[in-house]
Amino acid sequence: MRQSKLFAKTRNTAPKDAVSASHKYLSQGGFVDMLMAGVYTYLPLGYRVINNISNIVREEMNSTGAQEMLMPVLQPKNIWDETGRWESLREVMYQFKDRSGKETGLAATHEEVIYDIVRRNINSYKDLPLAVYQIQNKFRNELRAKGGLIRGREFMMKDLYSFHLSPEDLDDYYNQMIEAYKRAYNRCGLEVKVVEASGGIFTKKYSHEFQIISPAGEDTIIYCSKCDFAQNEEISKLKAGDNCPKCESVLENGKSIEAGNIFQFGDQYAKDMKGYATDKDGEKKPILMASYGIGISRLVATIAEVYHDDKGIIWPSSVAPFMVHLISLNKNEAADDIYEQLTNQGLETLYDDRDISAGEKFADADLIGLPYRLVISSKTGDQIEVKARNKDQGALKSFKEVIDLLKK
């Protein structure tokens, strides 16, 4: 991608209202654009990050045997009435009447829709277990949108639903999913804490949250830095300074961002929405359900919160919108060739071909935060200067050495 053609441009100043680092740099760097409070456009750079994260999540979900699909955002009141959630979610859900007076809502989540499909299509134990998921926008009428992409009213989520005939089978898959989630976050460069938590307003059952330690977080968790023990402060009977119940180390507490949440509904939906299938012995059994969510757009912000310095974002290469930022100084024709060769080698390259000062190019490169910066100028001769975004010093290398380094 030639930066001279990239939509949209970086800004010299951050929006005055941006407080969190992610909000500031994502706006300033041209990753996102705010339409209204809590509602953002993902500009080309930001959408590339979204897609990279989505693909990681997609691969991990597929690895558990789940199938991707896409459900409607526009939903009728009647299925929500079956579970009583048209009323209980009234505050959170966007609800309105269409022109004919029909009560309609925008999806805050998709349990009702998926369970309706499942009950009409699943009749036998032979069709179970089943896991399906989608990646798309959710709408929640939050009282207060916050921190840019951290808490939006329209946001991108991966939501997966699994269906089982026995609690044991459900537990198995649930545990399998915890591992898949850990892999997904780790691949995004994040250290995740699997936290026991309450189910909130959506279920009374227990659940697990996937928390990323960050001062920009809204939750507080009690965790052990020596082992994997962690609990949400809301429900924990422990506090910082207590001994870890698992390994006896001293517990810490910290702000954290909830980047995912999974929970079991058990037979609740079977009761509310009448979903049954026959088991091996010909007996009618409730179809059990569990839900698994990852806030994809929130992850973009979370990664920016964890990986940044005072100049901009430092993207982990697994999610970076491009792998390299090629900078050409003093109108160098060789740069066009290098750009083509990098692209031919399959390296995603943002090529700063703009006719602006060197300082501005460097500042933009730091702000956008691609993993590697390649500079070509009269000073580099037939070599290329390579600098990693997270290092202070660069080095001169031949084109071949650069390719070898980047392909690693």
Place this chain on the structure above:
RNA sequence: CGGGCCGUGGUGUAAUGGUAGCACGAGACGUUUGGGACGUUUUAGCCCGAGUUCGAAUCUCGGCGGCCCGACCA
């Protein structure tokens, strides 16, 4: 939803009741090019409405919008 702060060109700001100014951006021409260059020039603004006043960006009221704290929160 309670509390607080705020709304001036695309962005960031100044003007405390009396001529809306500056910087960046964007456009043109020229000179520049290793950490946000320079000259000349052009461009574009007081969120909306009502009120007070000789006169309102400025004061008052209402609306709309944004941010922060809290409450809330798959």
